[in-house]
Amino acid sequence: MDLLSLRYFQTVARLENMTKAAEMLHVSQPAISKLIGNLEKELKIKLFDRTGKYIRLNEYGKRFLAKVDLALQTLEDGKTELLDMAERPTGTVVIFIQVGSYLLPDMITLFRQLYPEAQFKLLQHESHPINPVFDLSISSSPFRIPGTESIPVLTEEIMLAVPSDHRLANRESIHLSELSEDSFISLKPGKQLRETTDSLCRAAGFTPRIIYECDEPSMVRSLVRSGLGVSFIPAVTWGGSQGSSVVLISIEEPVSTRTIEISWYTNRYMTNVAHKFRAFIQDYFKQSERIKK
Incomplete structure (x- = not known):
């Protein structure tokens, strides 16, 4: 069992396709098939279930792949460590x-x-x-x-962004409960900030009425600038000033920060x-x- 066999097995196991693995590794398909066959003979156990031309990694193969991934990563880390010791970091x-x-x-x-x-x-x-x-x-x-x-590394304030003509735009701080009837613009569910801000709204006693959900912070900012709703803006990681058409207001209650x-x-x-x-x-x-x- 050599490193080449392990690397080839790793590729075949991830792709579950001999032809694609051969193309990726720039070798012939018969050579890949022979190598996998020899590996299975050495281990005395089948690593793949075969149905016609299709292969699927079986439970034995999955267990072996986890060990191969760990072994190859450990060797790669060892190589990197030696390069660092020689003051030649990979960069x-x-x-x-x-x-x-x-x-x-x-x-x-x-x-x-x-x-x-x-x-x-x-x-x-x-x-x-x-x-x-x-x-x-x-x-x-x-x-x-x-x-x-x-x-x-940082605890930043989560502020409320409102259009400049919003009824609260002249305030320096607000209680979040004052926005219970407003339309919110937010990131989509699954984003860390969305989970945090939904929790803040629950702490303030309401569920935000979200009218726009976006993938990117830049789109959230653009929609607020267009006057379509209000939104939460992290003070540091989202870039501070949002332009003259948007006002950032501190949230006094509940305490609105993230680390x-x-x-x-x-x-x-x-x-x-x-x-x-x-x-x-x-x-x-x-x-x-x-x-x-």
Whole structure:
């Protein structure tokens, strides 16, 4: 059992298709079939159920794949660690973005001014697998991914954004219950901010009447600017000022804040460049909070 066999098995197991696996690996299909057959002979057990030309990973194969994934990832981490020890970091940071996407381009630009060789791979919340693989995740508490450790980097105020001609636009602060009859513009269910703001409304004694649901913060802001409703706006991670046609009001009751965290897997090696970027994020948010104050 060699590394090549394990890598080929991993590809076939994920695709469950010999032809596609052969194309991806740039080898012939008979060679792939022979290699998988030899692996099954060595293990003395079938890893796939075969029906005609179709294959499906069976329970034995699923168990073996989990171990192969772990073994190959451990070897890759070991290679990366040796490169770091030799002061030749790979330079790629995989970030799982759940909040703060508005600020991330600025963070990356400033970081690359310090470390021009740094590269980034960004994973969006909507398209992530059940167990996403990343170096760092930016999220809001109390969200947790099993096997990770987190540190808070920012507590930001969640403000109410209203059109400039709204009846409360001249107020510096309000009780959220005063908006119980208003039309709200919100992110779609499943977003961390949506869960937080729905909870705030429940604490204020009402269910928000949501007339528009959006995928992106930019669309939420645009709809408020158009005078179509009110919305919740995180003071730092959504970019502060929304333009002259929108007024931001503090919510006095209930207390409306959220905590932004950085998370990482405790059982995976973290590269030098990922360590540096984690420290950079912490400092970046400290500076953002000072500027806001």
